[in-house]
Amino acid sequence: MDSSLYVLVVVGAMAAGFVQGLSGFGFGMVAMSFWAWTVDPKLAAALAVFGALTGQLLAAFTVRRGFAAAHLLPFIAGGLLGIPLGVLLLPHLDPLIFKAFIGGLLAIWCPVMLFAARLPRITVGGKAADGVVGAIGGVMGGIGGFTGVIPTLWCTLRGFDRDVQRAVIQNFNLSMLMVTMASYVLTGVVTRDMLPLFAMIVPAMLVPTLLGTRVYVGISDVTFRRVVLGLLTLSGFALLASSVPRLLA
Secondary structure (H helix, E strand, O other), rough: HHHHHHHHHHHHHHHHHHHHHHHOOOOHHHHHHHHOOOOOOHHHHHHHHHHHHHHHHHHHHHOOOOOOHHHHHHHHHHHHHHHHHHHHHHHOHHHHHHHHHHHHHHHHHHHHHHOOOOOOOOOOOOOHHHHHHHHHHHHHHHHHHOOOHHHHHHHHHHOOOOHHHHHHHHHHHHHHHHHHHHHHHOOOOOOHHHHHHHHHHHHHHHHHHHHHHHHHOOHHHHHHHHHHHHHHHHHHHHHHHHHHHHOOO
């Protein structure tokens, strides 16, 4: 592998590790904004899932916000149904179209939520709606480690406070990423050639992830909401920047 690939993977892992430590999600989105330009889509997906899983394991031991079982279980039930579909779609999906669609959604909707004086609260649908959102997260996780994007947006609209949202997203992501990574290994998405890059991701993201968790502890609910929506907005624009020009070409 070219040495520039190693540098790109390390830089992406460092930036994504900090964001995940701070927000509890987002490793795949941030990492893909670095890797989507030159890294093969299947390799990028495997690296994103591995890095996100590593970050969630670190966060599980450093930022403990309970289990929130009543809120969490519908998301996990839906996610477990969605992951196999995402893994099946991965070899057949056009990654540029997928990234442009997700990027457009985030780039339009998140700024509206960020600058709204008062966010709308979604109270309808109950646990069934939470399960559907979890299934969407599972599909996106199987495609490329984006498990937390839609569930995070949904939890914000549900009006969960900072610690409940963190508990739901952190534990949902950890569960989904473990299943996704196992699926990647069993279906041959992960190969031996990827192992040196996996080995570089762990030390690269270790300190940034821990630094992000320290920053999280000191911020308020309002600041946390702004950080989450701001990160989702930036991720959306990054995905658009990496996909739209190539689609137009």
